Amino acid sequence: MIRLAPLDHKLLRDLRRMWLQIVAVGTVLGCGIALFVMATGTYGSIQRSRDQYYAAERMADLAASVVRAPESVGAQLAALPGVDAVETRVSGIALVDLPGVSEPVSARVVSLPRGREARVNDIVLHTGRLPAPERDNEIVVNEAFAERNGLGPGDTLAAVLYGRRRTLEIVGVASSPEFVFAVAPGEITPEPQRFGVFWMGREGLARAYDLDGAFNDVAIRQARDAKPRELVAAVDRLLARHGGRGAYGRDRMISAQFLEDELRSLQTMASVLPPVFLAVAVFLVNVSLSRLIATERSNIGLLKSFGYSNLAVAAHYAKFSLAFAALGTVLGVAVGQVGGDYMASIYRSVYRLPDLQFDAGPLVYAGAIGVGIAAAVLGSARAVRRAIRLPPAAALAPPAPTRFGGLGERVERAARSLDAKSRMIVRRIVRFPRRSLSTVAGIAAAIALLVTSQHFPVAMNHIVDVNFGAAQRMDVTLAFADVHDASILRDVRRLPGVLAVEPMRSAPVILSAGTRSQRDSLLGIPAGARLNRVLDGEERPVPPRADGLTIARVLARKLDVQVGDRVRVQATDGRRRSLEIPVVAIVDPFVGAPAYLELDTLNRLLQEPERVTAAYLLVDARAREAFSREVKRLPAIAGVTYADNAENTLRRLFNEGSGFFAALFVVFSSMMAAGVAFSAARVTLAEQERDLATLRVLGFRRREASYVLLGEIGALLLAAIPLGIVLGYLLTRWLMSQFATELFSFPHVLSPAAYGQSVAFVAVAVVVAALFVRRGVDRLDMVGVLKSRD
Amino acid sequence: MSLPAAAARGSVRVFHLAGVEKVYGSGEAAVHALRGLDFDVMAGELLVLLGPSGSGKSTLLNILGGLDRPTAGRALFRDLDLGAADDAAITDYRRHHVGFVFQFYNLIASLTAEENVELVTEVADDPMPAAEALGLVGLGQRRGHFPSQLSGGEQQRVAIARAIAKRPTVLLCDEPTGALDVATGVRVLESLVDVNTRLGTTTLLITHNADIARIGDRVVRFADGRIRSIESNARRVAPRELHW
Structure with a gap:
């Protein structure tokens, strides 16, 4: 049996006596550590999984699409300096008719090389086999699409490829680094039920698209020593005469960009939130230990008078703080692990990363333990130092x-x-201003964190509400396979149930000003657009103008332009016009709308009159079935999106990912509020x-x-409330700006309910904790108290 | 020199104790702090409770002050049964009738001398002004000082002023000079005697110092939870005549 030293007996008894205090502090510390483990671990797991996947399957660094380039251009591309590998491909959009599904489904169809693995953007076959090169009706489909629609090898489906309807047989299910996050063109959310990726033998697909001996899509891996800007320019020069639409890097590949944005949010989360919890935990450890040492004054004197060294006394009290650290760390790591597993499962369902497992890795766990110990040491340093400094005689005399006096x-x-x-x-x-202030700060921090955490769902619902309520008021979005003559709109109007049609054109361009340039889409929106409106940060519609460009603030910052400056617009498609257009307005659009102007003006400037790439429709709900049936027959259509489906998907996406996080955040903040309140009241x-x-x-x-x-x-609570509200406002604003991505700018919605609930919750937590502690007055x-010395 | 006894002294009974016992714990671990006390305390007298540590005198004082309850027997303040009254009644009893003076002063550090006294006068029925109470213990000039700015003796005298300001029926003092040097102790005892004489406040004073016992009207000697003797002093000795 282990014989404990007398001081350790005392330690154990004191710990037992203080257990509630230890639980309160340990919980707050645990919340910080759990967030740290979860966010850092999830970030690391996703990043590792992504990097391994990208490396193993040779994810493209650059991609470009062309109208039609002869296969020989592929060799020229491969010979460019800085190019490691090139895969020329045929790629297109197909409208799919799934048995038993009335709503139109679309798919990106991509070719696979004959008789070898793809040099770039290879696929991982999960079940079945690859399509036979000579068979032009065999396809491999992406995993998410197969899962959601219950499809597998042996199933068939009908698809319209380049205007021709054909029956395709699924022979395999696969995934690819190129489509970790598979989103239909023009959409911002993955809808695996309605959008898929089909891989097909190169010859068969080339025949279907009349691209025998040619390609319309190229994926490039660059060498380690490549100079990306120069490479892009060289690729563009080579492809220009074949109708190249401009090469772009991973920052404009939608799947890679989504994943990158997500990783950045996780990184923000990991760097911002745990420190707040840890700071509060440090404060709580400090308060608890200071109090303990104050009450232990005479014991410290006694120990020293018996000959215990300063080190022994310091070690004894330091062990108390290690008890907080131990509880916090164990709690934090356990909760972080469980939370991380859950987050990984969510990410697996949204991002198709094979082998994505939550594995925080030894560094994160070591970090968690280190953080726990550091919090305890920081929190106890002052109090322990005070214990050491107390001379035995002074410690034994009553304080x-x-x-x-002299308080002013x-x-x-x-x-x-x-x-x-x-x-x-x-x-x-x-x-005791420092102690009072730190209690106020602790309570205020809890309020601020709650306000911020409640803000996530508020902001997300607001984005969806505004986007689908005020900005995008169409029922259906039709994406055309290519730039199309406006005469297509006549066919669209004739579809059953169509009440209104509003055209839109999206032109791929390079926008530049001075030395800065940015590849983006320039949108042409009709004057008086009603179905697809761009709203500014205050949710006011900002109609397109004929006298110049309206551009998003993010883009304006990238190009370093202001209203009145001229922007060079180089079209990378069609007639490839190069123009200079003045910036007439800068807005904070709600959901990505980089640059736009009035549709007819755009077409006139590009010298391509009457062109459209999409149409927004109002459709009579009663005619939805008939509309769905008929729209599939229009060969020009590449994608059909119902606004209500998109809205539901977006809400689900928010609720599953950030929603879970927000809920967790609310729980943690609440526990922190309760912990602070309890400790303050107890002390x-x-x-x-x-x-x-x-x-x-x-x-x-x-x-x-x-x-x-x-x-x-x-x-102290009353003082903390206004401070908490102000802190909450600032923290929320700052965090929202940190979480903003190219695609979403998180609005800072001033939600009185979120503030009210946060304040009310923390106030209740404080009051309950105080009343709980108040029972001490009865007891x-x-x-005993009065007959003892202080 | 003997001090004149108050006119009312000895004629009205303030406390009546009959078979008062106090047992802490139970079974083998039971500690009998009081083993059947019977005696009365009369209005206006200065009663000294004398005995070694653990003899039961503090336990008795706590019971009489409404801080503790007897295990058996009856302890009456006038008609109030201190063992049976509910918590609110006991609180009221302390509020209106009892003044306490402890060995360790127990002043509120965040209140000045005067405010410590006012704490009591705010809730008492017929208090004397705080300044007057402080004047009675000779601290009229120090009333704006915080406890940290006063000496031990001064702090104890503030505690006495606080105890008497409500004009309590009884003043219960538990080793009030225990933490003080002789000269300061004498000064404190003088204040207590002065209050007892001038205001006629029934005063119970615990000490283990036999010499101090000479300032009382009667001396109750305790040993092992019992009253060993109750003696009346032929004359009350003035504190400044004491030596210990």
Whole structure:
């Protein structure tokens, strides 16, 4: 049996006595560590999984599409300096008719090389086999699409490829680094039920698209020593005469970009939130230990008088803080692990990364333990130092009464206008400003975190509400396979149930100003657009203008342009016009709308009149079935999106990912509020025990004595509320700006309900904790307290 | 020199104790702090409770002050049964009738001397002004000082002023000079005697110092939870005549 040293016996007994305090502090510390483990671990897991996947399957660094380039251009591309590998491909959009599914489904069809693995953007076959090169009706489909639609090898489906309807047989299910996040063209959310990726033998697909001996899509892996900007320019030069639409890097590949944005949010989360919790935990450890050491004064004197060294005394009290650290770390790592597993499962369902498992790795766990110990050491340093510094004689003598003189004339004047009990409260708060402030700061931090955490769902719902309520008011979006003559709109109008049609054109361009340039889409929106409106940050419609460009602030910043500056617009498609257009307005659009102007003006400037790439429709709900049936027959259509489906998908996406996180965040913040409140109340009671007992002995009733205890906490709570609101506002604004991506700018919606609920919740937590502790007033041992020295 | 006894002294009974016992714990671990006390305390007298540590005198004082309850027997303050009254009644009793003075002063550090006294006068029925109470213990000039700015003796005298300001029926003092040097102790005892004489406040004073016992009207000697003797002093000795 292990024989414990006497001091360790004392330690264990004291810990048992303080267990509630330890749980309170350990929980707050645990929340911080759990967030740290979860966010950092998830970030690391996804990043690792992505990088391995990209490397193993040779994810493209650059991609470009062309109208038609002869296969020989592929060899020229491969010979460019800085190119490691090139895969020329045939790629297109197909409209799919799934048995039993009335709504149109679309798919990106991509060719696979004959008789070898793809040099770039290879696929991982999960089941079945690759299509036979000579068979032009065999396809491999992506995993998400197969899962959602219950498809597998042996199933058939009908698809319109390049205007020709054909029956395709699924021979395999696969995934690819290129489509980790498979989104239909023009959409912002993955809808695997309605959008798939089909891989087909190169010859068969080339025949279907009339691209025998040619390609319309190229994926390039660059060499380690490549100079990306120069490479892009070289690729563009080579492809220009074949109708090249401009090469772009991973930052414009939608799947890679989504994943990158997600990783950045996780990184923000991991770097911002845990420190707040840890700071509060440090403060709580400090408060708890300071109090303990104050009550242990005579014990410290005794130990020292017996000959215990300063080191032994310091070690004894440091062990207390390690108890907080141990509980916090164990709790944090366990919760972080469970939360991380869950987050990984969510990410697996959204991002198709094979082998994505939550694995925080030894560094994160070591970090968690380190953070826990550091929090405990930081929190206890001052208190332990005080214990060491106490000379034995001084420790054994009763402490002099706390000095309350000289608190300042203004405080005294205010105090004198109050009754004696309130005066006690005011003087204590002012006398111990650091402690009062840290309690206020702790409570305020809890309010701020709650406000922020509640803001996530508010912001997300707001994005969806505004996007689908005020900005995008169409029922259906039709994406055309290519730039199309406006005459197509006549066919669209004839579809059953169509009530209104609004055209749109999206032109791939390179926008440049000075030395800065940006590849983006320039949108042409009709004057008086009603179905697809661009809204600014205040949700006011910003109609397109004929006299110049309206551009998003993010883009304006990238190009470093202001209203009145001229932007060079180089079309990378069609007639490839190069123009200079003035910027006439800069807006903060709600959901990605980089640059736009009036549709006819755009077409005129590009010298391509009457062109459209998409149409927005109002469709009579009663005719939806018939509409769905008929629209599939239009060969020009590459994608059909129902707004209600998109809205539901977006909401689900938000709820599953960020929603889970927000809920967790609310729970953690609430626990923190309760922990701070409990500790503050407990310490106040401990410090006031003698005064409260004196009041009781003097004949004050329980509620009168309780007033002194609750009054102090109440006053600090009242001070913390406005501070918490302001902090919450600032933190939310800052965090929203940190989470903003190219595709979404998170709005800062001032939600009185979120503030009200946060304040109410924290206030209730504080009051409950204070009332819980207040029971101590009922149990005060008047005799014991008063007969002992301070 | 003997001090004149108050006119009312000895004629009205303030406390009546009959078979008062106090047992802490139970079974083998039971500690009998009081083993059947029977005696009365009369209005206006200065009663000294004398005995070694653990003899039960503090336990008795706590019971009489409404801080503790007897395990058996009856302890009456006038008609109030201190063992049976509910918590609110006992709180009221302390509020209106009892003044306490402890060995360790127990002043509220965040209140000045005057405010410590006012704490009591705010809730008492017929208090004396705080300044007057402080004047009675010779601290009229120090009333704006915080406890940290006062000496031990001064702090104890503030505690006495606080105890008497409500004009309590009884003043219960538990080793009030225990933490003080002789000269300061004498000064404190003088204040107590002065209050007893001038205001006629029934005063119970615990000490283990036999010499201090000479300032009382009667001396109750305790040993092992029992009253060993109750003696009346032929004359009350003035504190400044004491030596210990």
